[in-house]
Amino acid sequence: MNSGKCVGCLLCQLSCSLQTANEFSAGLSLIRIYRNPVGEQFNISFAENCDNCFVCVTHCTYGALELD
């Protein structure tokens, strides 16, 4: 996870909520993107019940989420 590369596209949240809840909703997503006002950056966090399906990783095209 490299939050410095996050551009705020939220495709991780959108794909996660569709995968987990069959709907588009930030509230139902197990990954959340928060704005860090310092330096205009974003923070990334995962819910405890995230089951590591990696759908968020496959939808991140900016290199903020990558598998080793």
Add this chain to the structure above:
Amino acid sequence: MAKGYANFILHIDLTTGEAKREPLAEELCRDFLGGFGVNNRLAYDLIPPGIDPLSPDNPVILGAGMLNGTQAPASSRFFATTKYPTTQAIGSASGGGFGFMLKAAGFDHVIIRGQASRPVVIKIIDNQLELENADDLWGKDIFETTDELWKRYGDESQVIALGPAGERLVKSSFCLVNKISTLGRGGLGAVLASKRVKAIVARGEKSISVQAPIAFAKKADALLQGLAGLPYRDSWLKYGPAVARFLAGRKGFLVKGFRELDLDEGLERTYGPEVYEALWQVARACPSCPVACKAIVKLADRALPFSAALAAAEIWGARFNMTSLEEAMACRDLCNRNGLDDRMASGLIEFAVDLYEASIIKQSDTDGMRLKRDPETVSCLLKMILNREGIGDMLAEGFGAVIARFGPQAKKYAVEIKGLDPYRDPRELFDGMAISQAVNPRGSYGVPGNSPAYLPGRKPDQFKRYLARLGVEENTRERICPEDGVNIARLTRYAEDWYSLCSCLGICVRQPVTQVYSLDDLAELYAAASGWNKTGQELMRAGERAWTVLKAANIREGFGRQDDRFPDVFFEPLIAGKKRVALRDYTNRVLGRTEVERLFTDYYQERGWHPDTGLPTCAGLTDLGLGHMAEDLRRRGLI
């Protein structure tokens, strides 16, 4: 309840403080899809013809694109429709973000009318409207306001804010969404400020459900792969729309004030990509976008958000002989913070300098200041516009006010279309944007005419393939793109219909997106989201309908063919060293006024509009299901 929508319109009366939730009519969704289309349709009924844009009775209509809030790539455009003070035209301006959160808050559209007694923040959170006192925010710039609202309402909130330029009713004021996406060229800042609205905040947890999630995700994923795999994507992420110049190998891309074309590459050394790379930090995207066009840029040790940051080079740098890109970007930053449309401000300042050089504006008009094409003049006049001081007060009113003050002799120096600084110098590149900026009912905005012509040197076959992706029939493609070239004016009609359709759905129309999405893709996404099957042709027809409604609304405002025009200076050659660059069409034929008028006629004919008046016909409007508008316009003696 229609799938893909939040299914409600929020009505806000600022005068009474009352709000009403109205179910979004299914017929409106089916005919106008959403966003741009539904906004335009609502505007036709809600904006009283001839209204003063700064009157409480001029509504502001916000509208989310139908696919906002979904995983469809680059599906974040939403619209602000009102009568704009700079143009006196009804326009639908687009911004990125906000729409998805408006839907999550429970609404597809918001209609704001009236005038609050004190400054307010319109807060739409989880289906509830609150008008919060904004006395403490009035006077703050857009960045300060947005940061404060994120602190109060959470950083996932989407914020539309206006700055001091809007508060002082500067006609060319705009808003920013989340400090980065411009919204409302033509004066949205002033319109909202006249209602005493400082900002609009949306946040919510409502889900957007689609009819066929698996099919939707499959199509969205394929489009994501296409966009992420574009060969020039890395360059695009860094340079944004300016990358087209570098891709096309166009040296000497900068036009200095609609007068001079830089050929010695000196300006590229000052403002070019290598210089910019040292400032660029990271891309910034609208929600769902894999081809970000915005960026965080380091300027004087501060990280600053910009949309299409390199545009500063042509807007300020080349126009006013600035010695560095940083100096040009600092002008953009000042405009952004204050909510002033920098393109328009630079045009007005140059207009003032031109009039000063022609001795039409004299030192007695400028409190003794000498107006020059230099950074010092820019700095002084920007402050005077923002504070409405001296000559700045007149410039804050726009081109028309300057012409009214200095008379017809000033008019020939005004480089404007429907009151707005032009988007494109067609002598540099005669593409669809050059045509669209003249015929757009909203005023000088060229993006709807975006097509492969944006990259010079494209061959007729490439245009045919582009039109095929838009679902244009073969005989039409052959007619528009014969062996010896392409009729950009006729092609622009289809580019605009595509723009309109994408705008109803909320899909972006930046070059990479238009290059990857096809009409079939939109039809598949629309069907999977809504459950309503429409053919591609039916969707393009909806796009045409939405565009035509905007045209009809502006016919009622008194606009006609005489307003679709190029400024006089476009018919004079650009100076390019020892060379002179005349106005030429895409196939390099020299154009005079007669030929340009013929091209406009071609455009109207391709639309099925009357070739002499440039207006839709009663039969054409009726065919589009707009019979009641035909009757309204006929009754008023306008068509």
